[in-house]
Amino acid sequence: xxxxxxxNLVIESLKEIGEEDKKPELLKVDKTTRLYGQxxxxxxxxxxxxxxxxxxxxxxxxxxxxxxxxxxxMSQRSSPFLTxxxxxxxxxxxxxxxxxx
Amino acid sequence: MPEVIIITGSRKGLGKxxxxxxxxxKNIVIGCSRGPSAIDDPNYTHYELDVADxxxxxxxxxxxxxxxxxxDILINNAGIASxxxxxxxxxxxxxxxxxTNYFGTFLFCREVAKVMVRKxxxxxxxxxxxxxxxxxxxEIAYANSKAAIENFTEIAARELAEFNxxxxxxxxxxxxxxxxxxxxxxxxDALINRQAIxxxxxFEDLVNVINFFIDKKSDFITGQxxxxxxxxx
Ligand SMILES: NC(=O)c1ccc[n+]([C@@H]2O[C@H](COP(=O)([O-])OP(=O)(O)OC[C@H]3O[C@@H](n4cnc5c(N)ncnc54)[C@H](OP(=O)(O)O)[C@@H]3O)[C@@H](O)[C@H]2O)c1
Numbered sequence: 001x002x003x004x005x006x007x008n009l010v011i012e013s014l015k016e017i018g019e020e021d022k023k024p025e026l027l028k029v030d031k032t033t034r035l036y037g038q039x040x041x042x043x044x045x046x047x048x049x050x051x052x053x054x055x056x057x058x059x060x061x062x063x064x065x066x067x068x069x070x071x072x073x074m075s076q077r078s079s080p081f082l083t084x085x086x087x088x089x090x091x092x093x094x095x096x097x098x099x100x101x
Numbered sequence: 102m103p104e105v106i107i108i109t110g111s112r113k114g115l116g117k118x119x120x121x122x123x124x125x126x127k128n129i130v131i132g133c134s135r136g137p138s139a140i141d142d143p144n145y146t147h148y149e150l151d152v153a154d155x156x157x158x159x160x161x162x163x164x165x166x167x168x169x170x171x172x173d174i175l176i177n178n179a180g181i182a183s184x185x186x187x188x189x190x191x192x193x194x195x196x197x198x199x200x201t202n203y204f205g206t207f208l209f210c211r212e213v214a215k216v217m218v219r220k221x222x223x224x225x226x227x228x229x230x231x232x233x234x235x236x237x238x239x240e241i242a243y244a245n246s247k248a249a250i251e252n253f254t255e256i257a258a259r260e261l262a263e264f265n266x267x268x269x270x271x272x273x274x275x276x277x278x279x280x281x282x283x284x285x286x287x288x289x290d291a292l293i294n295r296q297a298i299x300x301x302x303x304f305e306d307l308v309n310v311i312n313f314f315i316d317k318k319s320d321f322i323t324g325q326x327x328x329x330x331x332x333x334x
Contacts, residue, residue, distance in 0.1 A: 045263055052215035059163040067159055 002095065007031065007088045009061070013053035014084075017046065029084060036081040047081060054091070066094055103128045103144070105169045107162075109152050109209055110179025112136045114278040118304050119176060119311070120145060131165050134179065152179045152205030162212035171220050174315050175213040177206045177227045177250075182243040182280050184288075195242040202246035207253065210268070214261055223266035224315040227254050231274050231332040235295055239288070247272075251326050258324030269314045272328035276302040297331025 011029055018026025025041055034040045036047045051068050058064050073080050073090060080090030106123050110116035111132025117140065120130050124142050131146045132138060138147035146165075150157035165172060181201045183194050206227055217223030229247040232240045251270055258268040274296055275281050275289060293299050306329050313319060314327075326334070 049218055052218050055163075055215060056166065056219065060167055065156075065160045065163040067155070 003088060003092050005061075006058075006091050006095075007084070009054055009057045010050070010084055010088055010091075013050050013057065014041075016053065017049055031083070031085045031088075033084050035083055035087060037079065040082075054087075058091070058095075062095070064095060064098060066091070066098060068094065070094070104173040105129045105131070105165070105171055106174040106176065107131050107133075107165065107172055107209070107213060108176045108178055109205065110134050111140070111147065112138055114280060115273075115276065115304065115307060116176075116178040119178060119308065122304075122308055129169060131161075133161060151201075152209060153200035155208055158205075158208045159212055162209070162216065166216045172213050172216045173222065173224065175209060175223070175225045176311065177209055177225070179205050180228055180280070182240065184239055184284055185242070186239060187241045190242055195245075198242045198246045199249070202243075203249045203253070206250050210253070210257055214257075214264075214266060217266045218261075218264045221265050223261070223264070224319075225257070225261075225266065225268040226311050226314050227268070227270040229254075229270045229272040229326060229328075231272050231292075231296070231328050231330065233272065234328060234332055234334045235292070237292065254326065255324045262323060265320065267314070267319065267323035269323060270326045271307060271310045271314070272326060272332070273307055274302040274328075274330035274332065276304065276307065293330075295332070300330075302329045 014026045014029050018024065029041065036042050042050060055066060055068055058066060068091060080086050106128050108116055108119050108130060111120045112134035116132065120132050120140055123130050124144055129144050132140070133148040133150050133152065135149065135151050137149055140147065148161045150161060152158065179201060181198055183190065183198055210225055214223065227250050229251050230244065232244040233247045233251060237244055254268050254270040261268060275292060293301065310327050314322065
């Protein structure tokens, strides 16, 4: 449930940026789309925008104030910014751990 | 249109005066400090927090962003000083100073810039001091923390330029506030004698620089450190 919701927020954020920057490849993304790094659809500035966009949506919709680029994100063996799915999973984990904190 | 302005360290001193000044100009001002605020104005909101507390800062900025959908200007004024010889400075003092001055500035810049990036507009003003370029003896931890802020300002300016966000810093000379009330007259005179223009700074001197940095027309001014009183790096 939460997973699907976050997935949609991430995809929505990418689409918004795709529309703004007229980048059609960002309009037809799915779970498996590579985000950042080799063959990724975002450069570092693009990633910065997606992250701030997603954080805002989470704050607005779920009323949760999280920082995605946390120590935890940066120290993971495989980067959470690799694909849409890995980012989604990472955010869900972050939200769940906030819940339990 | 009124601008949405965050001013840190707004309980007293220059931060408080800045809040009052921008409120009088009909802006929306959001301030913060560890203690409660004495400003009573419908366009002012106060957060009681420590600028080095990541959770609290994130919460505040996200709340402000939800409420106003934008943050036009960030003034990172909160700061503490300690006047001590290096050999008489406890590590904890250095940590406290870096927590408030550098980490606080870093956190507010990071969180507010996320909001500004989405609007592709923003003005950030950080605070340094003439003690840094003058390599002032007796203020090692304070001057070091401001040196970090200066370098941060220069790099952040580059990282945020793409989004039409400017990041600059103002470096005041001594301005009579609580911050410098314990410095001896002798030390103060010696410091002021090293300025090109030898007098105390005033709030008006400071606000003049800030107004220049935050002006919409100053979109080609970024990564600059501007000292008052004719002090150079
Ligand atoms: N006055 C000068 O001569 C001079 C010269 C050069 C540079 N500056 C710079 O100008 C800025 C303002 O200085 P000032 O003279 O106005 O100092 P001040 O009178 O001592 O006021 C400092 C303000 O910052 C707040 N503050 C301190 N630590 C904080 C923290 N951890 N979290 C949140 N708020 C905090 C204080 O409120 P709480 O105690 O309630 O937290 C207070 O409102 C500083 O950055 C300073 O370095 C001043």
